[in-house]
Amino acid sequence: MTAVPSVLPAAPAPRSRGLLRLFLAFFAVLTVVLVLNGGLTLGAMRKVQFESTSAAVRVVGHDWAQRIQGAIRFGKPIAQFYGLNETLAEIARDLPAVSTVALTDAAGHVIGSHGDALRTGDLAAAVKRTLAAPGMLAHEVGGRHYLSFPIKGRDDAVAGALVMVVDGATITGALEPHVESNLALLAMVALGGSVLLLGGLLLINPMRGEAGMSGWRLYALPIAVMVLAQGVYSWESIATFRTQYVDAVQDTARIALSRLERDLERLFAKGVQIERLVGIEAPFGRIMGEAAEIGFIEVRAADGRVLARVHRDGSVERDAVPLPEGDRLDTVAGLDVPAAGGPLRVGSLRLHLEEGAIAAGARQRLLDSGTLVLISALFVVELFVLLAVLLRQQRARGQQAVEGAAPVDYGRHVLGRPSAFLLLFAWALPLSFIPLRMRELYVPIAGLSEHVVLALPLSAEMLCALVTALFAGALTDRRGWHLPFLAGVVVTVVGALLSTLANGPWSFVGARAVVGAGYGLAWMGIQGFIFLWATPQTRARGLAHLVAGIFAGHICGSAVGAMLAQQLGYVAVFGLGAALSVLPAVFVLSFMWPYFGKPAELPGVAAEPSRNLDLASVWRLLRDRNFTWLQLGSVVPFSVAQVGLLYFTLPLFLADQGVSQSTIGRIMMIYGLSVIYLGPMLGRFVDDTHNKKTFIVLGGLIGSLGMIYLFFDKSLFAITLSVFALGLGSAFAGAAQSAFALNLDAVKEMGMGKAMGVQRAADKLGQMIGPLLIGALFASVGAASGLAITGTLYLAATLLFLLIARTPGTAEELQPAEAAAR
Structure with missing residues (x-):
């Protein structure tokens, strides 16, 4: 990651005011991460409550639907x-x-109902969705959850549905005690953290003295406080979550046992002996299928003997050895038969909850909390970068006002970093589930395979980003960087809102295309700011800061979006992305407005001579063998692998393996972290080495072999290793690609900005091709083979680059030319 300034300069303004601003900035970050952690915890609690309630409804609903179905199968109409x-x-x-509770016909028309008033239109829509996709029983419409159970009549034709409505307020009401205690804990932790922050700032007052102070102590203070605050809150909230989790599952267990108890007692009343029960695997298995936390159900005789124990995998133990009971993990129901002197106890049922399943839920919350600690550290780094620039700005303006000095560069080139961070944070929120959302909306399109259809939103997004990025470069030359940036933000917000409203595959593809168009404009706009306003001495550092902000935003956005999607659903995250997409524009209008304007109007900055990016100039550039093979052998193949693996394969492949959405987001973080922390370290070796080609080839070999390895190992570890290999390859090749290109005579002749625009277009072209190529391979040869073929193509392209391209200015390049001259 690009290093932030090691010295935070002291401002000439009153030091108490500067200290207060510093405290408020730190407190804002602490509040944001605690609220996010609290929101994820409460979201997890609500999800557990809903899933447990739904499981109980499904147990009862399936039972009653079967009874009604049995009554009408002889020909009587359901009405x-x-x-x-x-x-x-x-x-x-x-x-x-x-x-x-309602009974409807096959068209969703209500035949009869009991309970609160129905919204007949919503109910009919929910029934139609269920009958169209029988595997999806639950649908939320207008704040109510509709669970529909199809009922078949004669000839297995659908005759209607039994519908049960769960109001969202009921779920929320069940959580009230836990929510109140959790919010109180959150407030106490925030208060304690703010006291520690304020005390630490007063103790190591960074405003003391004229020279400022070392930056690492300022980093250490807020990060230590945030880790401590998150640790305290997470410890208590996980305990609360576990208690609520067990309570909710026990409620489901009691309802399930009451159904079994009622059915078995009816059999006993007809003379069936408890020792002679047979065929219990099917009803017991249906109940365990509705609640993943149930480990086994057993039937016991009156004397305590275990007559049968049915396990989750369907196996049955007869005359099993009794197992010890746990107070919180076991639910027991007695089995009675009528007798002259009152009910006679003939046995009991025991339902046992699996400790491992409950612990897995708690571990998920622990992992989410750890992820948020890392994200909060990245937020602190970005905040420090901004504070450093603003304090320098304040000091420079004070010196100018007092001394009448000439304008000085106070680090304005760094302002692109927080802009890029905010832009990428909002854009990356849905990256971990775009193909998964498309799968929910999937319908066959023009005979294309399902995987190719699932790739369309990503490819459309990257295609539109490519087109608008080219357009944005020319717009920046004519009108200034701010116009494409602000226009891009507006278009991105519109696209995110359309993604929220999309209810079909084409509308979703169109929405993502709009997002891509906005992203391409804004992305090129903020790069234009660096090229226009950074001095020749600070341009490289400005670009390095920009890249750091991009990857930090990508890491934070994709991880937060994945965690929120797991608790709130995909649509809610699209809506949040639309709201947060406004923040980059707010930042630019607040802090960067002095730098608006056309390039010719920018005072004190010598703009590079403009060169038209026409087809003739592009053709001259592409005739350079080294530049062309850099694109074909490295830039495009890497982009195909990057988007194809990270944004398309990773969500689909891991979701099919049952991996949680949060875990998918965490694995995606590995790529960005590898580039941020390994890139600068490796970049120093790239800078010190004249032969940049070596690092490009090495990066290609590492990235491609990581993908090929997935053919032999399809485990979670293997795909995690593949993502790390791609990140390591990017760290090797990323800086070397630009350095290699900038040393080419053809690039110097065309101009750095225009040539890099062509290279970025090649990058977007690869990102567009990636999902479509891998989607087609998935459909034809399968996931593992498709990834291996993609890795092999990447490897072949890397080897071709090694053989054909020549390092500029070395004997490697000169020998062919000399031979031709001879």
Whole structure:
């Protein structure tokens, strides 16, 4: 990562005011990360509560749907079901969390209902969705959850549906005690953290003295406070989460056991002996299938003997050895039969919750908290960069006002970094699930394979980013960098909102295309700021800061978006992305407005002579063998692998393996962290070495072999290793690619900015091709083979670059020319 200034200069303004601003900045970051952690915790609690309630509804709903189906299979129309009102009332008594129970025909028209008033239009829409996709029983419409259970009549034709409605307020109400205690804890931790921050700042007052102070102590203070605050909150919130988790699952277990108890007691009343029970695997298995936390259910005789124990995998132990009971993990229900002197106990049922499943939920919260600690550290770094520039700006303006000095460069080239960070943070929020959202909306398109259709949103986004990036360069030359940047932000917000509203594959592809168009404009605009306003001495540092802000925003955005998607759903994250996409424009309008204007109007900065990016100049550039093979052998293949693996393969491949959305986001972080922390270290070797080609080839070999390895090992570790290899390859090749190109005579002749524009277009071209290529390979040869073929193509392109390209200004390049002269 690009190093931030090691000295934070003291401002000439009153030191108490500067100290207060510093405290407020740190406190704002602490508040944001704590609120995010709290939101994820409460979201996880709500999700657990809903899933447990849904599991109970499914257990009861399937049972009653089967009973109604059995009554109408002999030909009676569902509209003439006898005893409908009494049946619906009995179902409602079984499930207190359900606000309304209804029976509908196949078109979703209500035949009868019990409970709160229905929104008939919403109910009909939910029934139609379920009947169109029977695997999706639950649908949320207008703040209510509709769980529909299809009922078949004669000839297995769908006759109607049993619908149960769970109001969102019911789920929220069940969480109230936990929410109140969690919010109180959050407030206490925030207060304690702010006291520690203020005390630490007063103790190591950075405003003391004229020369300022070493930056590492300022880094250490807020990071230490944030780690401590997150640790305290996470410890307590995870304990609260576990308690709520077990309570919710136990409620489901009690409802499930009551159903089994009722059914078995009916059999016993007909004379069936408990020792002679057979075929219990099917009903027990259905219940365990609805709740992943149930480990086994057993039937016990009155004397405590275990007659049968049915495990989650369907295996049955007869006359099993009794296992010890746990207070929180076991639910027991007695089995009675009527007798002359009152009910006679003939046995009992025991439902055991699996400790490992519950611990996995707690571990997920712990991992989320650890991820947020890392994200908060990155936020602190970005905040320090901004504070350093603003304090320098304040000091420079004070000196000018007092001394009448000439304008000085106070680090304005660094302002591009927070702009890029905010832009990428909002843009990257949905990156971990775009193909997964497309899978939810999937319908066949023009005979294309499913995987190719799933790749369309990403490819459309990258294609539009390519087109608008080229347009933005010319617009920057004519009108200044701010116009494409601000226009891009507006277009990105519109695209994110359209992504929220998209309800079909084409509307979603169109929405992502709009996002890509906005991203291309804004991305080129902020690069234009560096090229126009940075001095020749600070331009390289400005670009390095820009890259650091891009990757930091990418890391934070993709991880936060994945965690939020797991708790809130995909659509909510698209909406949040639309709201946060406004922040880059707010920042630019607040802090960078003095630098608006056309290049010719910018005072004190010598703009490079403009060269038109026409087809003739591009053709002359592409005739240079070294530049062309740099694109074909490194830039394009790497971009194909990057987008194809990270944004397309990773979400689909891991989701199919049952990996959580948060874990997918964390694995994506590995790529950005590798580039941020290994890139600068390796970049020093690149700078000190004349032969940049070696690092380009080495990066290609590492990245391609990481993908090929997935053919032999498809484990979570293997795909994590492949992502790290791609990041390591990028760290080797990224800086070397630009350095190699800038040393070429053809690039110098065309101009650095225009040539780099062509290279960025090649980069976007590869990003567009990546998802489509891998999607087509997935459909034809499978996931593992498709990734291996992509890696092999990347390897072949790297070897061709090694053989054909020549390092500028070396004997390697001169020998062919001399031979031709002879």
